[in-house]
Amino acid sequence: MRRSFLVCTLLFLCCCITAFAQDKKVVSGTIKDSNGAFLPGVTIKEKGTSNGTMSNAEGGFKLSVPSNAVLVFSYMGYAAKEAPASGPLDIILSEDNKNLNEVVVTALGMKREQRKLGYAITELKGDEISKTNAINPVAALQGKVAGVDISSAVGGPQAAGRIILRGAKSLNDKDQPIFVVDGVIFENEVSDNAVNFGNVLKNLNPDEYQSVTVLKGAAATALYGSRALNGAVLITTKKGVARKGIGVTVSQTVQLEEVYKTPIELQNTYGAGLDGTFSSSDPEALDWAGGYSFGPKMEGQMKKVLNGELRPYSPMPNNYKDMYRTGQYYNTNVAMEGGSERGTFRLSFSRLNNKGVVTNNEFNRNNISLKASQTISKYLSADAGVTYTASKTYNPDRQGGDYTGQNLGRKYVYVFPRNYDPAYWSRQENYLAPDNSMRPTGSYAGADYWYTLAYNSWTRRESLLTGYVNLTATATDWLKFLLKGNMSKENTYDQRKDAGQGPNFSGSVGYFQEGGMDRLQHTFTGMAMITPKLGKDFEATLNLGAETWNSGIGQQYVNKTSGGLRLPRLYAISNSVNAAQIDNKPLDRKRINSVFFAASVAYKNAFFLDVTGRNDWSSALTYLTGNSNNSYFYPSFSGAWEFTESLKGKLPSVISFGKLRASYAMVGGDLNPYQTNSGYYTDSYFQGAGSNSSLPLMKIYNEDIMPNPNLKPSISHSLEFGADVRFFNNRLGFDVAWYKTNVKNQILQLPVSVESGVKSRYINAGNMQNTGIEVAINATPIQHKDFTWDLTLNGSHNKNKIIELTNGVSEVQLNEDQGVRVIATAGKAYGVLATPYGYTRNAQGQKIIEKSGDFPVQYKRAVNNNIGNITPDLNLGFSNTFTYKNWNLGFLLQARIGGDMFSASHQYGTGRGTTANTEAGRDAASGGITFTDGTGRTRNDGLIPDGVFQDGYTITDAAGQLVDLSGKTYREAYTAGYVTPLTPYQYYGMQGDWGIGIREYSVFDASYVALREVSLGYSLPSSLVQRAKLNSVRVNLVGRNLGYLYNHMPIGINPEAVRNNSSSAFSEYGSTPYTRNMAVTIQVGF
Structure with a gap:
């Protein structure tokens, strides 16, 4: 009986298994995004089960499922999609920036x-x-x-x-x-x-x-x-994905960078000269002295130039732009990937060659990367990666007050008159003498620029090696352990070659300099991840970890010749005329050890709370006295309430999703090492040319800084509230955030008295506050089977205030350039512009005029500690994407409203007469006044300055009588016959001259609206691609930095030409011209 029962049972199970097997089938298909590009790594699961797979590099998949199954397709950043398991599937996933389940x-x-x-x-x-x-x-x-x-x-x-x-x-x-x-x-x-x-x-x-x-x-x-x-x-x-075979993706990008406009508008009517005339000593020659462009009108007259040759005195409207070339960008990227569900790999290689618009400026980069993952066992998995990059930069463009002769922008506003002909002066015979020395025509003819371009160079080679290894051990279904290690090793080598400017490249100016740096940093982290089961309504996770970070393990050095090169153009330290300067030192070392935790709790899938805590021990705050402040703890608290989940069914149907959030956090900050103690290192000094001997020396780290053994970490206190609300099935969404951040105990470097033997000291001081609001709007106005329109608008406003500094410190200078400073003053906003070269005004706001040693009159200068602020009032971005079948078109507008900048190009270009604003008043047609000057010459370029004479200003009239002009405007004095109009050189010099000019004159609101990006993409249909035995083909056309829809700066000054990238940067001087990029990319998948 028992045997019969077992036989029947086995037969029944066999029948069930057979029936089940007969009801299963293999479903295949491809997955693409809305642009028609294949999506690798998409998770495909049979709904309600754990049965699943992932798409390969070509978006393809195969999965065995019952015939009545439903498949669920999910991918990070895309809306999940369901489809019945029927026949070959062609799945299109749409990007879902509004889906907070991602x-x-x-x-x-x-x-x-x-x-x-x-x-x-x-x-x-x-x-x-x-x-x-x-x-x-x-x-x-x-x-x-x-x-x-x-x-x-x-x-x-x-x-x-x-x-x-x-x-x-x-x-x-x-x-x-x-x-x-x-x-x-x-x-x-x-x-x-x-x-x-x-x-x-x-x-x-x-x-x-x-x-x-x-x-x-x-x-x-x-x-x-x-x-x-x-x-x-x-x-x-990107990491590897499971797929059949090996997938290969090749992309090629070609981009051209076009110079389409000078960074400041220049006048093209008047050329070399000071007083509207040619040379007083030789009427056939130009008055080229000083690079001024206050000469006669340029009408093609044949005149002698600096080298004595006769050249047409003609406008050169494109001479600035003609100094630049079309930039070229070529990038090739090849990637291979493959693997199974147990292990994947990805290998990629890229080569980039980019020639800038400035002659001889170039950047080349080669990059190779390998990433792999492996499920070693049921309990252990690993993933690792290594990347190596080698790059070389040639001759970066010079910016700001770079007086080596290589800042072209400075040349054209301050040095070259407007009749300068680069095609002529760039000829070798015009900058190189027969004895191979630089022509004595010098800077004003551009000899120094062309000579340097031909014979000097400044390059940097870099290598970067990075790697990581992550091990995950699963102990139970609620406990995992994670061990992570990563490192980066940087190496740089600089080389600067400068030929002497004397005969046969001799002279003390020639030199060779080399320098380099090796730096290693590594991090090791251990973490326990606990996910206890707390019942139906609660979810919780707890992460406990420890970390150690080390940086600065390496060496840096700078070696350079002194007194010139013994053998011309032999670039070696041993070729130094005098004893070479050798400086070697280890890099500043720093270590931070940490422990941390992160706890998360969720209640009824609607209320979420996160609490974190971290304690750092920083070596930079370790003291010899033992009074250490190097340990600092900072917590964070954040919570969110998804009210649409709690109030499900009670809210209007138009509300798709709603969440309120809040957070508070503290973060500590330290500083660079060796500021609290004096450290020592061994150095050597090279004793002379050709000598192999060296003398070991002991040097002090930061010897100009007084150590402070009482420094404490700075602490940031941050509060944030926000809301995220979506409407109409997520087709319209608003994300709003308000924040307030105070950074206290700022670590400041302040000057100290010379008698102390050092230059500065670090102290704890200050409380700096930022408050602001951020808004992001996402919308899909049109959503159709074949056509979709998505738009995004984001904006932010930040207000910064210096709450306090410290006793005895009224202000801190953040930056300075050309007599304009950026300062921080207690009770005022960050980034205030100040200058001792401001206007002096009377009670009515009129500018005060005083006597001058260089001109008939000049503006009286005053210290003005509020001529502007560098902080913008509003930052905006507006993007649109239109998708039609396999086509997509997008554009991005970006705006910066408010925020002032100082233009030294405008300042000195005005004083030199090169910029477009100086064309006004140069003749009667442009508003010039007819008058007779002191030489008896009748002219029609008289100009009246705006302002009133200072108290006590007197002149002697034609009758020999003393006349008091106090409080009178210049125009009133002119009308009364007491003064004559100013010449253009005098009038514009009052504003922009390097010595007596008013810097406040050239501070402007730098607001702009830019067409930042336009893109057009097309994916070839699958039918065409498959005929070519390919998996995918996509073509993208992209334009970047295409122009400005609005620019508040006068005479076309580039509002984004701030000359460096420090936080307090505020000025431009001789910036590169406006450029736009146009690129085409072809990507092919095999």
């Missing part, structure tokens, strides 16, 4: 559902960054994230840009967020030098970006510790 990357690489977060976060897809072809990722974010203020890089394709999240927070220009690439931390190092070689970020490969996440608030970044005091930008790179 998983985003947060601090320490933790993945969280965005709807559960109690703070603002913005994530961009990697394609949005890579399609811009920006070498530095900072530029690619411009206009796309609320609360972010970005300044474009100047100085060449390699140059680094500036990014500030939610306002400047530091009084020492330490305001840049960290960049975290697969866990490896990089700093966006900024520079206020005239030469911008960029920073380590230029060595990243944007083609490998999977996503870029911007963490703006302290609650979002607290787990990164003091390094993320100013926010963080997380870059997650």
Whole structure:
């Protein structure tokens, strides 16, 4: 009986299994995005089961499921989609920036559902960054994230840009967020030098970006510790995906950069001269002295130039633009990937060659990357990656007051008269003498520029090696352990070659300089991840961890010749005429040890609470006295209430989603090492040319800075409230955030008395506050089967105030250039512009005129500590994307409203008569007054300055009588016959002369609206692609920096031409011209 029962049971089970097998089938298909591009790594699951797979590199998949199954397709950043398992499927997933169920990357690489977060976060897809072809990722974010203020890089394709999240927070220009690439931390190092070689970020490969996440608030970044005091930008790179065989993707980008406009408008009517005449000593020659353009009208007259040759005295309207070339950008990227559900890999290689618009400026980069993951066992998995980059930068463009003769912009506003002919003066015989020395015509003929261009160079070679290893051990279904390690090793080598300017390249000016730096940093993190089961209504996670970070393990050196080169153009330190200068020192070492926790609790899938805490021990705050302040703890609290979940069925149907959020956080900050103690290192001094001997020396770190053994960490207190509400089935959404941040105990470097033997000292002082509001609006006005229109508008306003400094300190100077300063004063806003060269005004606001030693009169100068503010009032971004079948068209507008800048080009161009504003009043047609000057010459270029004479201003009239002009306007005095009009040289010199000019005259509101980006993309239909035995073909056309719809700056001054990327940067001087980029990218998948 028992045997019969067993036989029947086995037969029954066999029948069931057979029936089940007969009811299953293999479903296949392809998955694309709304632009027609294949999506790899999409998760496909049989609904209600764990049965699933992932799409391969060509978006293809196969899955065995019952015939009546429903498949669920999900992918990060895209709306999930369901489809019945019937026949070959062609699935299109739409991007869903409004779907808060998506998983985003947060601090320490933790993945969280965005709807559960109690703070603002913005994530961009990697394609949005890579399609811009920006070498530095900072530029690619411009206009796309609320609360972010970005300044474009100047100085060449390699140059680094500036990014500030939610306002400047530091009084020492330490305001840049960290960049975290697969866990490896990089700093966006900024520079206020005239030469911008960029920073380590230029060595990243944007083609490998999977996503870029911007963490703006302290609650979002607290787990990164003091390094993320100013926010963080997380870059997650592409990893391998499971697929059949090996997938290959090849992309090629060609981009041209066109110079379409000078950075300031120049006049093209008057050429070399001071007083509207040719040379007084030789009527056949030009008065070229000083580079002034107050000469006669240019009408093609044949006149002698600086070398004595006769040349046409003619306008050169394009001479500035003609000095530049069309920039060229070529980027090739090849990626291979494959694997199974147990392990994947991705190998990529890219080569970039970018020639800038400035002759001899070039940036080349080679990048290779390998990433792999493996499920080793049921309990252990691993993923690892290694990336190596080698790059070389040639001759960055010079900016600002760079007096080496290489700043072209400065040349054209301050040195070259408007009749300067670059095609003529660039001929070798015009800058190089027969004995190979530089022509004595010098700077005013551009000999120094052309000579340097031909014989001198400044290059930098860099290498960057990064790697990471992550091990995940699963102990139980509620306990995991994670061990992470990462490292980066940077190496730079600079080489500067300068030929002497004497006969056969001799002379003491020639020199050779080389320098370099090796820096290693590494981080090790251990973490326990606990997910206890608390019942139906509660969910909880707890992460406990410890971390150690070490940086500065390496060496830096600068070696240079002295007194010229013994053998011309032999560039070696041993070729120095005098004893070479040798400086070697170890890099500043720094270590931060940390412990941290992160706890999350959810109640009824609607209420979410996060609490984090971190304690850092910083070596930079370790003291010899034992009174250590190097340990500092900072917590964060954030919460969110998804009220549409709690009030489900009780709200109007138009509300699709709603969440309120709030957070409070503290973050500590330290400083560079060796500020609290005096450290020592061994150096050597090279004793002479050709000598191999050296003398070991003991040197002090930061010997000009007085150590302060009582420094404490600065602390940031940040409060944030926000709301995220969506309407009409997520087709209209509003995200609003308000924040307030106070950074207290600012670490300031202040000057001390000379008698102390040092120059400065660090102290704790100050309380700096930022308050602001951010708004992001997302909408889909049209959503049709074949056509979709998506738009995004983001805007932010930040108000910064210096709450207090410290006793005995009334102001702190943040920056200075050409007599204009940026200052911080207690009780006032950050970034106030001040100058001792301001206008003196009377009670009625009229400018005061006084006597002058150089001109008939000049404006009386006064110290003015409020001539503007560098902080913008509003940052805006507005993007639109139109999708029709396999086509997509998009554009991005970006605006900066408010914020002042000082234009030295306008200042000195006015004084030199080169800029367009100086054309007014040069003849009767443009408003000039007819008068007879002191030489008896009748002229029609008289000008009347705006202003009144100071008290006590007297003159002697024609009758010999003393006349008091106190309080009279210049025009009143002219009408009464007491004074004559000023010549253009005198009139414009009162405003813009280097010596007596008024800097306040050239401070302007730098508001603008820019057409930042236009893109057009097309994906070939699958039918055509498959005939060619390919998996995908896509073509993108992208235009960047196409022009300005509005520019508030006068005479076309470039509002984004601030000459360096420090937080307090405010001035431009001789910037590169306006350029636009046009690119085509072809991507083919095999």
